[in-house]
Amino acid sequence: MPRPTHRSRHRRRVKKRTPGGRNVVHYERRKPDVPKCAICGKPLHGKSAFVSHDSRKGKERKYYGYICASCYRKLIIKKLVERSM
Numbered sequence: 001m002p003r004p005t006h007r008s009r010h011r012r013r014v015k016k017r018t019p020g021g022r023n024v025v026h027y028e029r030r031k032p033d034v035p036k037c038a039i040c041g042k043p044l045h046g047k048s049a050f051v052s053h054d055s056r057k058g059k060e061r062k063y064y065g066y067i068c069a070s071c072y073r074k075l076i077i078k079k080l081v082e083r084s085m
């Protein structure tokens, strides 16, 4: 029976074979997920999964780190078309 803290799935389970030939389960940390675009779901450029959340704060433009550049472009064009009508 695993330790109570290892019964949840917040750590991934890795099966290993020890030098003595036993099969054991190791509990390892899950890797952080790559930030993805909220509209199309593609991975965002210039964003590492291993950088802490605080340093991911917005940069030059609106929606930075939230939607990708091509979706942002489409959003601007859509708004301009709506305004010109």
Ligand SMILES: [Zn+2]
Residues within 6 Å of the ligand: 037, 038, 039, 040, 041, 042, 067, 068, 069, 070, 071, 072
């Ligand atoms: Zn996108």
